[in-house]
Amino acid sequence: MTVEKKAILQKFPRSPDVLLSLLHALQRTNPQNYLTQEDLKLAAEYLGLPLSRVRDAVSFYTMFSLKPRGRHIIRVCESPNCHLAGAWSVVEELKKTLGIEVGQTTPDGLFTLELTSCLGACGVAPVMMVDDEVFGNLTPERVREILRGIRGAG
Ligand code: FES
Structure with a gap:
């Protein structure tokens, strides 16, 4: 985990309620505006959620992407x-x-x-x-x- 990602995680309480905000913040750290598999795992582990729940959220909301995008x-x-x-x-x-x-x-x-x-x-x-x-x-x-x-x- 990079220092930057660690710092982002620590800004959030360990509550499932913050899942979308946390994913947004992680996505913003990537200049290509997408979430890596590593990001999904970090979010799941940090919030104590099953990885499948994080994946479901990412595929449901169009503002998230698993593919690199423009700046x-x-x-x-x-x-x-x-x-x-x-x-x-x-x-x-x-x-x-x-x-x-x-x-x-x-x-x-x-x-x-x-x-x-x-x-x-x-x-x-x-x-x-x-x-x-x-x-x-x-x-x-x-x-x-x-x-x-x-x-x-x-
Ligand atoms: S229909 Fe509401 S902003 Fe476009």
């Missing part, structure tokens, strides 16, 4: 409000600008494009989330602007 995860909401407000034109713009399909990562390892269900920001549909930040009222132009901003910030 930034773009998740476009495909639930009804966003769908009706034009989410598909947002997805098309992202696919065109990034040169990838949904579920893929750009060759430079910077972005992974995913779909998600409602992000709770239906009032500003269509919506996408980049890492932990929510962007609403999206248009293709606004999508290009956001990507430029992220690329510029390194």
Whole structure:
């Protein structure tokens, strides 16, 4: 176990209630935004849970990945409000600008494009989330602007 992972575990109480938060924290330590088998074992052992329960949680929630992803995860909401407000034109713009399909990562390892269900920001549909930040009222132009901003910030 790395020193960094040990430090993360110690921030959490040994309670099954913190499983999702702990998995998030472990996933964030990896620059490629995914959980390794070792991470799942660490979480299970630390919280005293069966490994199968940790695996079930990881496969149930789409925000977790067992495969390496980009440094930034773009998740476009495909639930009804966003769908009706034009989410598909947002997805098309992202696919065109990034040169990838949904579920893929750009060759430079910077972005992974995913779909998600409602992000709770239906009032500003269509919506996408980049890492932990929510962007609403999206248009293709606004999508290009956001990507430029992220690329510029390194
Ligand atoms: S339907 Fe897209 S944020 Fe709720």
